[in-house]
Amino acid sequence: MSEVLDLAAVMARLLRAENILLLCHKNPDGDTLGSAGALYHALAAIGKTVAVLCADPIPPRYDYMQLGLFTGQFDPKYVVAIDVAGIQLFGDAVKPYADRVDLCIDHHPSNSGYADAMLLDGSAAATAEIIYELLRTMNAEITPTVAACLYTGVSTDTGCFKFANTTARTHQVAASLIEAGADIVRLNAVLFESKSKSRLAIERKALESLQYYFGGQCALVCLTKEQIADAGADGTDLEGITGIPRAIEGVKVGVTMRQQPTGSYKVSVRTVPGVSASDICRRLGGGGHAQAAGCEILGSQENARQALLDEVEKVLCKGS
Amino acid sequence: MSEVLDLAAVMARLLRAENILLLCHKNPDGDTLGSAGALYHALAAIGKTVAVLCADPIPPRYDYMQLGLFTGQFDPKYVVAIDVAGIQLFGDAVKPYADRVDLCIDHHPSNSGYADAMLLDGSAAATAEIIYELLRTMNAEITPTVAACLYTGVSTDTGCFKFANTTARTHQVAASLIEAGADIVRLNAVLFESKSKSRLAIERKALESLQYYFGGQCALVCLTKEQIADAGADGTDLEGITGIPRAIEGVKVGVTMRQQPTGSYKVSVRTVPGVSASDICRRLGGGGHAQAAGCEILGSQENARQALLDEVEKVLCKGS
Numbered sequence: 001m002s003e004v005l006d007l008a009a010v011m012a013r014l015l016r017a018e019n020i021l022l023l024c025h026k027n028p029d030g031d032t033l034g035s036a037g038a039l040y041h042a043l044a045a046i047g048k049t050v051a052v053l054c055a056d057p058i059p060p061r062y063d064y065m066q067l068g069l070f071t072g073q074f075d076p077k078y079v080v081a082i083d084v085a086g087i088q089l090f091g092d093a094v095k096p097y098a099d100r101v102d103l104c105i106d107h108h109p110s111n112s113g114y115a116d117a118m119l120l121d122g123s124a125a126a127t128a129e130i131i132y133e134l135l136r137t138m139n140a141e142i143t144p145t146v147a148a149c150l151y152t153g154v155s156t157d158t159g160c161f162k163f164a165n166t167t168a169r170t171h172q173v174a175a176s177l178i179e180a181g182a183d184i185v186r187l188n189a190v191l192f193e194s195k196s197k198s199r200l201a202i203e204r205k206a207l208e209s210l211q212y213y214f215g216g217q218c219a220l221v222c223l224t225k226e227q228i229a230d231a232g233a234d235g236t237d238l239e240g241i242t243g244i245p246r247a248i249e250g251v252k253v254g255v256t257m258r259q260q261p262t263g264s265y266k267v268s269v270r271t272v273p274g275v276s277a278s279d280i281c282r283r284l285g286g287g288g289h290a291q292a293a294g295c296e297i298l299g300s301q302e303n304a305r306q307a308l309l310d311e312v313e314k315v316l317c318k319g320s
Numbered sequence: 321m322s323e324v325l326d327l328a329a330v331m332a333r334l335l336r337a338e339n340i341l342l343l344c345h346k347n348p349d350g351d352t353l354g355s356a357g358a359l360y361h362a363l364a365a366i367g368k369t370v371a372v373l374c375a376d377p378i379p380p381r382y383d384y385m386q387l388g389l390f391t392g393q394f395d396p397k398y399v400v401a402i403d404v405a406g407i408q409l410f411g412d413a414v415k416p417y418a419d420r421v422d423l424c425i426d427h428h429p430s431n432s433g434y435a436d437a438m439l440l441d442g443s444a445a446a447t448a449e450i451i452y453e454l455l456r457t458m459n460a461e462i463t464p465t466v467a468a469c470l471y472t473g474v475s476t477d478t479g480c481f482k483f484a485n486t487t488a489r490t491h492q493v494a495a496s497l498i499e500a501g502a503d504i505v506r507l508n509a510v511l512f513e514s515k516s517k518s519r520l521a522i523e524r525k526a527l528e529s530l531q532y533y534f535g536g537q538c539a540l541v542c543l544t545k546e547q548i549a550d551a552g553a554d555g556t557d558l559e560g561i562t563g564i565p566r567a568i569e570g571v572k573v574g575v576t577m578r579q580q581p582t583g584s585y586k587v588s589v590r591t592v593p594g595v596s597a598s599d600i601c602r603r604l605g606g607g608g609h610a611q612a613a614g615c616e617i618l619g620s621q622e623n624a625r626q627a628l629l630d631e632v633e634k635v636l637c638k639g640s
Contacts, residue, residue, distance in 0.1 A: 160480055160481060160482050161480060161481045161494070162480050162508050162512055162513075163508075164505045164508075166498075166504060166508075167498065168494075168495040168496070168498040168499045169495070170495075171481075171491040171492070171494040171495035171498065172491070172492070172495045174481070174488075174491040175488040175489070175490075175491035175492045175495065176488070178486075178487065178488040178491065179488045184486060185484045188482050188483075188484075188486075192482055193482070193563075193567045194567060194568070194569050195567055195568055195569065196568075196569045197532075197536070197568060197569060197570070200527060200530065200564075200568055203523075203527060204524070204527035204528060204530070207520060207523060207524035207527060208524060208528070210520065210524070212517075216517070244520075247513050247514060247515055248514070248515055248516075248517060248520055249514050249515065249516045249517060250517070
């Protein structure tokens with residue numbers, strides 16, 4: 001297991017370190033990039049040689065972070081993983097460094113402890129909250145660019161302050177970042193008010209397929225592989241769909257069926273508190289959490305739908 | 321015009337007042353109700369006779385505010401309007417009190433100054449921000465119920481901290497309210513994660529009608545009066561639709577056409593910065609703001625659509 005460090009100890013190691021490589025997780029999100037970006041700018045500002053490495057391309061909408069990417073321009077001597085809960089999340093391009101991580105800064109309680117040392121705060125809504133405190137400890141200047149990076153991390157990991165992980169501290173950090181110059185009008189527009197044309201197209205198909213059962217207590221969306229291909233929808237587009245049926249007024253069980261290229265149906269079940277999503281999915285060979293679970297069902301759409309609805313009915317009857 | 325008061329003066333008047341009636345605006349939203357609710361509980365806690373009056377029914381989802389409604393149980397001696405920018409916003413049931421408002425607490429810069437005295441802060445994202453400061457000035461206890469009321473006001477008027485009116489102060493207030501016991505997991509679920517079945521139905525029709533023009537720079541949604549009636553959509557449902565086309569990646573002009581019962585088309589235009597929505601609408605007899613404007617067009621759908629697209633084209637060509 002990793003040596004556990006506090007903010008002061010992490011600061012001391014970073015100030016001592018040279019040629020610092022900051023590693024993000026694959027399929028990078030706002031928190032891994034924003035956290036790494038903020039630390040990158042703060043370390044560069046005090047003259048450190050530092051760069052950011054991610055196995056996947058950085059989506060262009062994050063260009064404002066002005067990340068200095070690693071292209072082999074120096075020989076990394078101190079390797080820091082940012083918001084990476086386990087070694088399998090690094091991705092191929094980062095593998096050469098995955099076994100020699102000196103420090104991991106993370107907010108996932110499930111962190112596997114793969115790094116030599118760790119700054120972990122499972123109560124932080126985002127790793128960016130921890131980086132904010134680290135920069136304050138280091139007395140680093142929170143420039144508008146650093147503030148934009150950290151705001152990106154905090155806001156994206158909380159669904160813009162909507163998810164259950166949001167705390168008073170999250171809002172306090174956001175307030176400080178706005179005071180430091182984060183342009184939240186522009187950032188919120190980029191991060192939260194933009195949907196791809198393919199996302200809109202698959203939302204349309206989802207709403208067209210929407211059906212209610214059990215007096216409106218269950219809403220079910222079903223997408224065939226042809227519909228998914230027609231819409232040009234990718235994994236992110238499809239993930240966004242799974243929240244739709246559960247968010248309808250009066251719905252206790254929201255079900256999304258997505259046909260896989262093999263023909264089987266991947267099923268996501270979302271429920272309100274008091275109704276077990278994992279009970280529904282476990283009986284169909286899947287599993288998950290109390291309010292979010294999944295399974296995969298073979299066979300025709302009609303058979304899969306019926307099997308699901310049988311389980312939904314059992315759970316709804318039990319709950320009432 | 322109204323006498324302008326500061327927080328201390330408002331506190332003094334409230335402490336002196338007896339039989340206090342708090343007025344909300346018609347079609348009540350989270351801010352008018354949450355602000356009135358918080359002040360109601362704070363005044364009741366110090367032994368004042370106080371009640372809340374609104375011309376329209378309070379939506380049941382706000383039951384947690386535990387508003388004490390006015391049913392004629394006392395003779396109002398001090399009338400306070402909360403978040404009501406003009407006298408026309410009271411609605412019929414409140415008319416008897418509309419001409420004798422002693423105090424108005426509001427954050428709309430457009431407030432008409434109809435009250436004898438006014439506490440106005442146009443920089444506040446919500447009236448609830450002002451009420452929070454008033455309660456702090458009064459040294460009132462922020463109970464979990466008061467915190468829930470104020471959080472409702474602050475969060476709904478900012479689209480859960482997403483809109484351009486959100487400031488550092490907004491987040492600071494939210495942090496304090498969470499510390500005071502606002503159950504934001506439950507509140508956010510009620511306020512932001514629920515859509516009515518009619519809203520979903522009209523979203524479906526909107527997405528089915530979605531068309532792109534000018535290489536994807538303009539997205540247009542068109543709803544006929546039959547489609548609106550079929551979906552059972554009300555004004556709130558339809559308001560929510562107008563944001564959809566503008567929020568699509570690459571779209572500079574988002575247009576929503578809604579056929580009125582008379583047959584004409586009510587048009588909402590939303591644009592990105594640098595493209596003038598009011599230029600588009602002004603030439604068609606309407607008007608509005610730089611990024612949000614509207615107009616009404618008579619005639620067939622095809623003629624209305626073409627007239628609109630002609631104006632959109634002019635503005636897009638000018639912008640580039």
